[in-house]
Amino acid sequence: MKYDIAIVGAGIIGLSHAYAAAKRGLKVLVCERTDQPLGASIRNFGFGVVTGQREGEMLNLANQSRNIWSEWINHADIDAKRNGSLLIARNQVEAAVLESFVENKVKQHGYECELLSKQDIGALYGGQFSRYSTILHGKNDQVIFSREALPQLIRYLSSLPNVTMKFGTLVKDLDVDQGRLITTIGDFSAAHIFVCSGHDYQTLLADEIQQLNPMICRLQMLRVRPVKELSLQHALFTGLSCTHYDAFRDLPETAILRLAMEKNHPEFVKYGIHLLITPTPSGDLIIGDSHAYSQFPRPFSSENIDNILLKLAEETLGLELKTIERWTGKYGSKGSEPYSIIKAGSCVTAVLMRTGLGMSIGPALGENIVANVCE
Known part of the structure; x- marks a missing residue:
């Protein structure tokens, strides 16, 4: 045929x-x-990220893809959380990156995001994140439970x-x-x-x-359940991700953040860890991830890496988490x-x-x- x-x-x-x-x-x-x-x-987070894309072609592709996802959500009755993302600065070094991004890139390149006011932060999830002073709301980011x-x-x-x-x-x-x-x-x-x-x-x-010269990235991920109900409706990540996503990588403040990570958390650098948390339709959370690159990834996972990810997520959320699933992801990388x-x-x-x-x-x-x- x-x-x-x-x-x-x-x-x-x-x-x-x-x-x-x-x-x-x-x-x-x-x-x-x-x-x-x-x-x-x-095997991914289901995170349709727009905010983190490099300005130009990649940002345009992400915005175009979001519109196509709208068609799919309608045609296929797909559960999607379209409230955007919350990028949390856990300290002043991470806050400086977010402030620089807003000052130097947001309006200039058409990113749909803003720094939340202290009042807005206090109103999030019953004050769950009120201890943070700087959070960037990426308005066009979305979460779709890919499995x-x-x-x-x-x-x-x-x-x-x-x-x-x-x-x-x-x-x-x-x-x-x-x-x-x-x-x-x-x-x-x-x-x-x-x-x-x-x-x-x-x-x-x-x-x-x-x-x-293709390479494969292997990463460790967890599905967890908060011991206290959170009902997260946003993708959530931290300033650590600014060293991972291209929208932030060329900022001088990101270079300072990378040096601080190397000094204070060399394990994050060694295992390629940056925290991302996405909600599932059932109320569980997907957290990750680590990054290891090779032509032929080995199948063995590290309990130490899982523990680092779990601790980092609990500290960021201010909640105890119970692990209910573990898996490894793989994708083509390093081009x-x-x-x-x-x-x-x-x-x-x-x-x-x-x-x-x-x-x-x-x-x-x-x-x-x-x-x-x-x-």
Whole structure:
């Protein structure tokens, strides 16, 4: 059977391309090797971050993606928390970074955020964060519980008459000139193929991908339950994240913060720790994370890293937390750019995320890449 578009991978990048093609009325095939998405797209925080994106293309992609998420939330009845984020400064060094960001970047580059007043901070969650003097409210950030949202999006796409989903179907090889997919259940043809297979760098287009010197980031994460009800409705992170997100990295104050971390908390630097907390629909919290980079990540987790993350979260929230789940995430990383596009043959395009921002910019990437290929 011949399709207009075939997509390898049903993670957030693959589904973004599928949606962009389907809404254009194209006949779409999606092949996923497992029975549901099990990779980076469901192991993350579900944090659609706009505030932390570098000004220019990345900020534009994040804002465009937020608009596409609005369509998905409506079409697929996805639970989303769209109250934004709270970036908490735990000390004066972190506060200086947030103040510099507001002074030097917010209005100049169109970030939708503001520093909360002392009164506004005191009103948050019954005064739970009143001990902090500086909190940045990122108004366009959102939280989507990805392990539920992606299956819901898949159900919606599967209901469309021009979309065919084949799970448990490994694409073993491609004929990049003829547009043919060789799979474990037979061969399929398409006018154009998009390879969106995450950090699998060896099954398809291995020679082309190796030229990018790909790396994988491995991180540890926890799902926790507060002993006292919090009903968090925002994504929550701290000034530590300013050393992680590109919107803040070039500020002089961030360099000072990085030096302070190296001096006072070398374990944060060693394990690549910055705190992020996102709520789930059930009231639990996802906390993380650490960062370790290699070509072939090892499967073993460190109890010490989990304990550091748990302690940091409890101190920031001012609440005791009970761990109910642990897992490791993996995603493609360490590229010179946040994503890479590979053209192979006359009718194959591979799209690789090189950072952990698939939920934040993936929908816009899919829209723009499909538009460029098909229009």
